[in-house]
Amino acid sequence: MSDSKNDNPSAESSSRTVLPDPEPRGYFEGESLTRRKVFVVASQALGGVAAAAVVLPAVGFALAPVFSRGEERWEAVGSTDDFLPETYRQVVLTETPGIGEAGKTTAYVRQGSAKYEEDPAEYIAISTRCAHLGCPVRYVQAATNFICPCHGGVYDFIGKRIGGPPVRPLDHFQTRVIDGNVELGPRYSVTNDLKAVRTRDPGEFTGGIWEYLYPPRPTTFPPPSS
């Protein structure tokens, strides 16, 4: 006995509709995406949006202080009559408000001196922060020098380094006179030629190629000449 189905395979195949092989597999003819692929892409996109919603605010919160400069502060430190051209007077000012005593710093202020080719109508404010590692320097009138007690750094009358390990002159503060009062503004650093540049941290050189090797932080203010 023989099975008619097996006996005539060509008759069986002619009775079935033969679909073309999908290319690529899983796609119907004319499709560019399978439903599975659509769900995969959509879920990945949603996952990306959810991750960005969590991560981006945290990154922004962490990095914002690095780039936000804050408000420019000016503070009156005394009447113009309080300052002389031949000596300094120490003053206290708030550099970072809102953190109490920790936000205060000191500066030495004097009137401009013709001896150093300065305008007598301007006022010079020199920071007490040593340019080596940041110890507070002290002005010694007998020597007309600034002396650092930590590692023996010495600066001359106008704040230029003349001895010890400091890498640059002492920083300055911008000054102005309003209604007969001397006001101190943002800090700035200077090169060995006393050219004003943006504030650098202690230990950082200024001038020449050092300006690029030790770039200023974005939060620092432009120096007075620019």
Ligand code: FES
């Ligand atoms: S911190 Fe002033 S000399 Fe070192």
